[in-house]
Amino acid sequence: xxxxxxxxxxxxxxxxxxxxxxxxxxxxxxxxxxxxxxxxxxxxxxxxxxxxxxxxxxxxxxxxxxxxxxxxxxxxxxxxxxxxxxxxxxxxxxxxxxxxxxxxxxxxxxxxxxxxxxxxxxxxxxxxxxxxxxxxxxxxxxxxxxxxxxxxxxxxxxxxxxxxxxxxxxxxxxxxxxxxxxxxxxxxxxxxxxxxxxxxxxxxxxxxxxxxxxxxxxxxxxxxxxxxxxxxxxxxxxxxxxxxxxxxxxxxxxxxxxxxxxxxxxxxxxxxxxxxxxxxxxxxxxxxxxxxxxxxxxxxxxxxxxxxxxxxxxxxxxxxxxxxxxxxxxxxxxxxxxxxxxxx
Ligand code: SF4
Ligand code: SF4
Numbered sequence: 001x002x003x004x005x006x007x008x009x010x011x012x013x014x015x016x017x018x019x020x021x022x023x024x025x026x027x028x029x030x031x032x033x034x035x036x037x038x039x040x041x042x043x044x045x046x047x048x049x050x051x052x053x054x055x056x057x058x059x060x061x062x063x064x065x066x067x068x069x070x071x072x073x074x075x076x077x078x079x080x081x082x083x084x085x086x087x088x089x090x091x092x093x094x095x096x097x098x099x100x101x102x103x104x105x106x107x108x109x110x111x112x113x114x115x116x117x118x119x120x121x122x123x124x125x126x127x128x129x130x131x132x133x134x135x136x137x138x139x140x141x142x143x144x145x146x147x148x149x150x151x152x153x154x155x156x157x158x159x160x161x162x163x164x165x166x167x168x169x170x171x172x173x174x175x176x177x178x179x180x181x182x183x184x185x186x187x188x189x190x191x192x193x194x195x196x197x198x199x200x201x202x203x204x205x206x207x208x209x210x211x212x213x214x215x216x217x218x219x220x221x222x223x224x225x226x227x228x229x230x231x232x233x234x235x236x237x238x239x240x241x242x243x244x245x246x247x248x249x250x251x252x253x254x255x256x257x258x259x260x261x262x263x264x265x266x267x268x269x270x271x272x273x274x275x276x277x278x279x280x281x282x283x284x285x286x287x288x289x290x291x292x293x294x295x296x297x298x299x300x301x302x303x304x305x306x307x308x309x310x311x312x313x314x315x316x317x318x319x320x321x322x323x324x325x326x327x328x329x330x331x332x333x334x335x336x337x338x339x340x341x342x343x344x
Contacts, residue, residue, distance in 0.1 A: 037093040037204060040072035040084075041123075042113060044106035045133055045174065046099030050124035051075045053191035057198055064201050072113075084112055092117040094204060096187070100126040100133040100338060101175040103168045114181040119212065121200070125190040125283050127177040130338015132190070134174035135330060137337050141170040176338045184212035190283035190335055193269040217284045218267035226262055226271040228252045236304045239324040242278060253279045254304070259331050264290035264297050281334050292340050294332030 043051055054061055071092050072079050095117035101107055114120055125131040136144055145153050155169040177183050187200045200216045203209050223230065230252045240257040247253055253260040253274055260279035262271070266287050273280050282293055290296035305321045307314050325331060333341055 036067060036069040038069045038071045038091065039204075040092045040095040040113060040117065041070075041075070042072065042095065042097050042109060043075065044097060044099035044110060044127070044177075045102035046124075046126060048075070049191040050098030050126070053124070053189075054197065056191075056194040057201075058194075060198070064205070067205050081109070081112070084116060087116045089115050090118050094119045094121060094185075096121045096123040097177055098124040098127050098191075100131050101177060101180050102133060102170055104171065105168060107171065107180050110177060110181050119184040119209070120177070120181060121185040121187055122177045122183045123187045124192055125188060125285070125335040127183075128186050128188050129285055129336035129340075130174055130176045131335050134176070134336075134338030135334070137173045137341065138329060141172065144170070174338050179338075184214075185209075186213075186215040186217075186285075188215060188217050188266065188284045189269065193272065195270060196268050196284075199268075215266070215285070216268075219288060220267055221287050221290070222262040222265045222267040222269070222271055222274070222280055222284070223252075225267045226252075226274050228271075228274055231255060234304065235306050235308075236301070237307060237321065239305075239321055241326065247277050249277070253277075259297075259301075259325065261293065261297060261332075263300050264293050282332075283335050285336065293336055294328075294340065297332050 041051065041054075054064075057064065070076065071087070072084050072095075092113070095113040097110060097113060097120060099106070101110060122128045126133060130137075139147075145155065149167075155167050185200070187196055189196060196216050203216075218225070229250055234252065234255045236254070236257055238257050239259060242258060245256065245258070247256050247258065254262070258279040260274060261282035262274060262280040264286050265280055265282045266284040268284060271280070286293040286296065301322070305318050307317060329337065329341070
């Protein structure tokens with residue numbers, strides 16, 4: 001009963017979306033030109049954090065960058081769209097694209113990079129799943145413009161002739177990269193953590209890239225690598241937010257009432273957040289077994305929210321516990337609204 005009510009709250013503004021990624025006809029293997037694979041790095045609708053994240057690997061980034069040929073990386077070196085257009089198809093070995101697809105320009109650049117590259121990597125949660133920006137799919141773009149810029153605002157092309165700088169129009173919804181081009185690899189995270197960036201570059205530089213499609217993260221759930229203790233008879237009698245308690249330093253956060261997405265999220269980050277006392281928010285994306293992260297977490301919660309005694313008289317109290325969840329969409333789909341939910 002409780003699970004159903006929570007699901008209804010989620011469905012108030014969004015509905016499930018079905019995707020059909022088609023990882024067919026994979027191109028030829030990566031060629032190392034003079035020992036150096038050619039790479040491109042580009043951001044679409046991005047906060048910039050993914051571009052900065054390469055520094056997470058520390059001094060090793062100097063070694064990595066010395067062993068690749070950077071063909072196109074606007075955040076690092078001046079490069080124009082015309083430079084990319086001038087390249088022959090398939091010239092770039094690997095294009096790492098971060099950010100959500102939110103404008104027509106985002107879509108065009110993703111398609112251009114796809115054409116010029118043997119392999120495309122969705123780098124970071126926005127490119128992988130839509131990311132935090134895709135939570136905006138709860139509202140239509142007209143409502144977003146009205147709320148942010150006020151009534152009467154009209155987006156237009158900056159080159160529409162009147163010489164005034166304006167904002168580009170938005171696509172109808174914020175999309176993960178796989179909605180507009182074929183994606184071969186994913187380096188997940190918001191931004192990707194150092195161990196997964198290292199895994200990707202180790203594979204690239206050794207010439208031993210896995211068969212696509214492939215996600216550079218663990219298949220098993222984060223709980224498997226979390227240092228916190230889980231008890232067999234665990235149950236949740238109240239839901240709390242991180243600022244409301246000082247959690248026990250050793251016990252599973254979910255048992256303490258904090259909604260931790262660890263049971264349904266891929267591992268690979270060494271459980272940095274739960275180890276530091278913050279619940280996992282799911283940035284590496286769901287495990288293959290979990291599938292839709294919200295549905296899987298809802299199911300897990302429905303079995304965990306219970307009291308010592310059972311019976312119909314406890315149903316209402318269980319409902320109250322679940323009602324305390326302040327933001328079901330932002331909690332269960334913080335990074336994946338673009339992939340798993342969409343506006344009705
Ligand atoms: S995945 Fe996170 S760090 Fe990367 S662009 Fe999106 S919001 Fe920024
Ligand atoms: S704290 Fe989170 S990641 Fe760690 S065991 Fe509990 S649910 Fe799993």
